[in-house]
Amino acid sequence: MQPTFARDERTPTLITSVSRALAVLDCVGSASRPLPAKFIARATALSLGTTYNVLRTLAHSNYVVQDSDGFVLGPAHPALAADSGAVALAQGRAVLNGIRDELRVATYLSRYVDGEIEMVDIVDGPLSPRVDLWVGLQDGAHATAFGKQILAQLDPQSRLDYITRHPLEELTPYTICSPREFLRRLEPRPAVTVDLQEYALGFTCLAVPVATSSWLGALAVSFPASGARGTLHQDYAKVLQDAATQLAVVLGVNPEHGQGQ
Template sequence: MVRNDPPPSMVERMTLILDAFNGRSARLTLEDVARHTRLPRSTAHRILDQLVRQRWLEHNSYGYALGQRALGLGGQDRGHGKLREAAAPLLHELQVTTGLVAHLAVLDAAEIFYLDKVGGRFASSVPSRVGGRAPAHSTALGKSILAWLEPEEVDEKIGGGLDRLTNRTIGELGTLHQELYRVRQRRGLAFERGETFPGIACVAAAIRGPEGPVAGISLVGTLNTPLEKVAPLVAAAARETSQILFPSAASPRRDPRRTPRSRTAQDSGTWSAETMNRLMALDGRGDWM
C-alpha cells in the first residue's frame, strides 16, 4: 500500500525534504519542495528555514540548494576545489606583486568562510586561517559579496543583529545597505579599515558568475597600507577568476589565463589614477570603508 500522508515526525519530514535534492547542484523553490514532498507549503517553509539556519541547506534568490553540512565538513564537496584551483595562481601573483596577504573566501549565511590564505612574513600578523570564519558585515570580503545580492537577501542572511567588533564596525542594517551601495558605485571594490581587527585593513572584490557572486578575493595590510594603489589588482584577479570559472560568460576579447601582473590598470582602461580618485571620493568619509 502506498502511503500518501506526510510522515508525522520532524526527522522524517526533514529527511524527506533533503531527499528532494537529487544532486549537489540541484536548486528547488519552495513550491518545488512542497510538491515533491507533499508537505503543506507552510510546513515545508518552516522546515526549510530551520535547515537553512543549521546550514543543511542554503537559500538565495534562485532557490534552495544543499548546504555546507549536507555536502561535507568544511564545504570541500561544494565545488570549492575548482574555485581554489582557479584562484590559486592569481592569489600567489597578488601576494608576490604587493607583499600583502591574499585571501579567498565564500559567503556562508552571515559569515565569510576562508578557503585560502597566501602571505609572507606578514601573514602571521593577520588573525585569519583557512577554514576560519568572520562576520560578513565587518569584512571587505563579506561586503564585496553582499553588495551583489538583493537587499531582501542581505536582510535574510545578516538578520537583525550586527555585532560591533571594534568602534569602526557597522552596527546597523541601514548603514550596511548604504555601504553596499557605495561598493557598487566603486565598481565592486569593498574596503574596511579596522572594522574586524584593530590595525588591519583590507580591500576586496567579488568573483561573480551568471547567477550572482560566488566568492571574494582580498588583499590585507596595515592601516597605513595605500589600498587604493592595489585595488585594481584585486579587481582584476576577481574578474579573471570569474572568467576561468565561467568561460562562456567571459568577453571573447579577454584571455582568462592572464594574471594580475600581465594586466595593469592602464591595460584595463578603467582603473587610472583619476578613476581611482573618483571611486574613493564616493565614500564621503574618506576612510576607505
C-alpha cells in the same frame, strides 16, 4: 609440478611503495593548505628523500601539484577528477599567489554558499601576514571587506535576511553596528569595499567581487592600517580587479554580477 603458496588472510602481502604513496596522498588531501615536503615527511614518518621520490612520482602522474607554498592534490586524483570546482580552486591559488608576491600583502578568496559566507583560501607569508580571524565569519563577516562585498552583490531581500540572521556585532570601535547605516553603504554595490580596522585593529582590507553564473564571492587583501592609503589603495584595487577577472575565467564562466548559489 608448480609450487603452491599458502595464503594467510590475516597477513596479506603489502607493497611498500604503494603504502607510502597512499600515506602521502592522505596527508596532502586532508590539509586545507599546500604542504611542504618536509612537513609531509614528518607527518608520514618517511625520510625526506623517500618523500621527495614519492611526491615526484605522484606529480608526474598529476596526482599532486606543486606550487610555491607546497603540494596540493592534482587533477588526476579521483577526489578532484569528480569535482571540477575543486580543480578550479587549485588553479586559482596561483592567482592569489601572484597578488601576494606583487603587493606583499595577504590575499583572501571567499564565497557565498547556502546563505552563508565562507573562506575558501588564504595566501600569506612572512612578509605578508594574514589578519587573525579570531571571530568566526558567521559572527564577523559584516566587519570584513570581503563580507561587505559579497553582501553588496546580493539582492536587497537576501541582504536583509543575512543581517537579520547575523547581528552586527561590535568587534572594534570602528565596526558599523547600525543595520540602517550598514545597508545604506552597501546599496550602491561599490566596486571596491573597505574595512578600516572594523574587524581587527591595525589592519585595513580591500575587496572586489568575483562573480560568475554559478559563483558569488570576493577577492581581498589586507595590510597594516598605517600602510598604503589614497593612491596606493587605488593601485591595490586595480590589481585585485584584474586578478578577479582571471579568477572568474579559472572558475569556468565569464564574469557576471548576480545572485549567488
